[in-house]
Amino acid sequence: MSRIGKQPITLPKGVNVEVAYATVKVKGPKGELNVPIDPEMKVKVENGSVQVERPSEQRRHKSLHGLTRTLVANAVKGVSEGYTREMLIKGIGYRAKLTGKNLELTVGYSHPVVVEPPAGITFEVPEPTKILVKGIDKQLVGQTAANLRAVREPSAYHEKGIYYADEPIKLKPGKAGTTK
Template identity: 55%
Template structure:
């Protein structure tokens, strides 16, 4: 049995969880999220706590036990606090700015790159080189941050490009380092 799946999910005040069969809807001060979970798990609520259990001991039930618990916990955290991902832009002349809701990146290409946010995602730029992606769905926040990073991933020789805050880029020696 999954150690993560065994842990109960505590529901903070101002957050409500509605369980209808295999679909779970979580409402909170930041918004509402819903998800349908696989049939191999059973979701139950007792007061301010949600439990996720396996229906049987099959391999797929064991695999999806911890996953389902984590998905529900992320939904609860998202509607109560939200998620954010920071990106750093490193390189001379590279910059970002928000125009309306869209993010405009000048990354050394012949044209600026426009990125439209999915529903529920907001962009913020601190200075011109720090981008903040925020929203209530952890999966969409992470995917959007990955799409931004893919515009110009960090290169190993000078370290220029877009990287996650705190990401370590392994550097290589250039031609002079071959001696």
């Protein structure tokens, strides 16, 4: 049996979960999320917790069991606490600033790159070299951060670019000069 799927999801104060046919609606203080789930999976809400059960021991149901539980748990955490992804910018003259809701990046191109946040995502720039991507949907926060990183990926030779704060940067040595 799935070790992750067996664990109940405790609901924090102020979070409501409703189960419809193939979706789970999670409402909380930060917003509302709809989680699509497989119609065969059974989601039960009782005594302030959510339990996910699978209908059989088929391989497909086993693989969906832990996935469904994790998706619902991520939605519960998102509407109660929210998700934040911290990104850093390294490079001479590289910086970020907010213009309204949009993020303006100066990262070595001939023009500044303007990034519009998708619905449900907000950008914060506490320092010119630090960006915070915030939202309630874990997948959307991660995808937006990946799109930002793709604007100027970290260089393995020059230690420049946009990268995650917890991402280790491995510098490669440049070409060694020939010795005589």
